[in-house]
Amino acid sequence: GAVVSQHPSWVICKSGTSVKIECRSLDFQATTMFWYRQFPKQSLMLMATSNEGSKATYEQGVEKDKFLINHASLTLSTLTVTSAHPEDSSFYICSARDEGINYGYTFGSGTRLTVV
């Protein structure tokens, strides 16, 4: 079956530093990947849609200069949280788009980011 690997699974960083989260599709090619953020006891909120070889499309209210997304290949998308602040502490989840597997969406295992 389809597998999406997300790394790291958890990270603690200091305020003002940057953190990179990787999302890889291991056994299929993903033209489109999605990045979500989830705060405690809340649902997944779409941050941006990442398309291979082009600029990401950000949802309203998401700062594209703060959350840098790169989708340089068909198997890898990265999310970099720049100048992290404590309010950026959250659970970040990626999802890869591939029709025919789970009806088109396979999720990574998530990254717990804590900014201190």
Add this chain to the structure above:
Amino acid sequence: GQNIDQPTEMTATEGAIVQINCTYQTSGFNGLFWYQQHAGEAPTFLSYNVLDGLEEKGRFSSFLSRSKGYSYLLLKELQMKDSASYLCAVRDYAGNMLTFGGGTRLMVKP
């Protein structure tokens, strides 16, 4: 835009049946998904409905009525491990983006 509503919390007894409802008002529709999510983990796929009717898969069933903008997830023979959040998500007309409801936290008690 998309507006997807689910109850915030539900409690049920082990061995019983529980129905989790989801209503949606969306600018486009191309399928509805149900996911299960345990705390600190990624969502796992449960079911997908694009046509009206009931889809059954073991202890889990999902129903869709497109004219009413309504779906439910039915869980039978509840087990303690079913305690989790259940997320309803609607795919847009272009068939690309998923929008999630707020999720329903289900607690199964002995």
